[in-house]
Amino acid sequence: MGRKNLLSGLLNPAPAGPDAAPSPSLAPSLAPAPPERARPSRGAIGAVSQSIADLKARAILEIDPWTIEAGGMQDRLESDAAEDAELARSIAEYGQQVPILVRPHPEKEGRYQIVYGRRRVLALRDLGQPVKALVRDLDDHALVMAQGQENTARRNLSFIEKASFAYQMTEAGYDRKAICDALAIDKTAISRMLSVVERIPQDLIRFIGAAPSIGRDRWLQVADMYASRPQDSETVQSLLGLMVDGGPSDERFAALQTYLERPFRPRPPDPAAPRTPRAPTRPVRTADGLRLGAARRSDTAVVIRLDRARSQGFEDWLLDRLPDLHRDWLKTRGD
Structure with missing residues (x-):
């Protein structure tokens, strides 16, 4: 599994609590205060203030890697130990060539949230060196956009x-x-x-x-x-662990595929067990009467199955607009 757990360590860094000070191995000056957003103003003063804010946004600062916490989404499912070691070796020999991007932590003064550059942060923690970083004020949406685009561009x-x-x-x-x-x-x-x-x-x-x-x-x-044929996830993981014995992720996937491809032998029904009546289905049709699929309603759920060959993208349109449809439905109830 490589350094998989170390990535989760960056998401929830154990050595640094919410009020922890920067790493003692680094000077306090390496944790500068987040850049302040310039207040809007008119005229020459406003233009100068905006220029100063832009310069701060482009400035590369050195900060303590232990002041950096989770941010955005978890984009990597695991890490490669050999790649991580090579990155640390390269930084130790040539220095950090590419800065990371962080934002000031929205709830903890003097701390930051990572946007991208997790592996560099981990390597510099191991080396006991400060992190070169761009610090920008980003809302949650801008953070996720930047994270997704950076990872798509830098790593396949x-x-x-x-x-x-x-x-x-x-x-x-x-x-x-x-x-x-x-x-x-x-x-x-x-x-x-x-x-x-x-x-x-x-x-x-x-x-x-x-x-x-x-x-x-x-x-x-x-x-x-x-x-x-749904399986108990913990049981499947235990079986796969025995099949591959800690092998790489491609082997774990292959083991899962092999396991699921085995002949299925359903357990014979218990004649004494009461039978649960099957929930009735109803067709889902267009205004012209064309059948798009079917819906099944039970005591606990409603399942709608659409024929994608006939729905022609309607399923995407529906999923995108479900929040608006639900909001409009709440309005009809006066909620």
């Missing part, structure tokens, strides 16, 4: 890492356009990514890891197989 994330990033953005309330902009891909690709991560448990995906050589088609196949 695997399919499942991009899918996991898209899922986190969806859970955080971002619409499809924002996700497409962050990952520089179209809505069709986003829909396929989400169809994988919504059918395979998140803890199982994290257990598999980045699987860099596994593309979209094989992940879709595994998602189809997993959804057709």
Whole structure:
């Protein structure tokens, strides 16, 4: 699993609590106060103030790496120990050539949230050196956009890492356009990514890891197989651990695919167990009567299945507008 746990250490740095001081190995001057946003003003004074604010935004500061905390989404499912060691060796020999990007922590004075550059922060923590960083005032939306675009440009994330990033953005309330902009891909690709991560448990995906050589088609196949006969995630992880014995993520994926491809022998029904009546279905049709799919309602859920060959993108339109539709529905109730 390499230094996988060290990445989570950056997300929740144990040695530095909410009120912790900078690392004692670094001078206090290495943790400058976040740049203040210039107050809007008119005329020459306003222009000078804006110029000063722009210069501060472009200035490269040296800050204590232990003052940097989590920010944005988790874009990497694992790390490569050899790559991390090579990065640390290169920084030790030649110095940090490319600055990271952080923003002032919105809740903790004197601390920062990472936008991009996690691996450089980890390497510099290990080396006991300050981090060269650009410090910019970014809201949550701008942070995620910058993080997604930087990682897409600098490192070819695997399919499942991009899918996991898209899922986190969806859970955080971002619409499809924002996700497409962050990952520089179209809505069709986003829909396929989400169809994988919504059918395979998140803890199982994290257990598999980045699987860099596994593309979209094989992940879709595994998602189809997993959804057709759901498994207990913890049991599957235990079995895969025995099959690959700590091997790389590509091997963990291959083991999962092999496990799901095994012949399925359903457990014989218990004749004494009461039968649960199957929930009725109703067709989903267009205004012209064309059948788009079907809906099934039970005591605990409503499942709508659309035929994508017939819906022709309506599913994306519907998913994008569900928050607005729900808001309008609440208005009809007076909520």
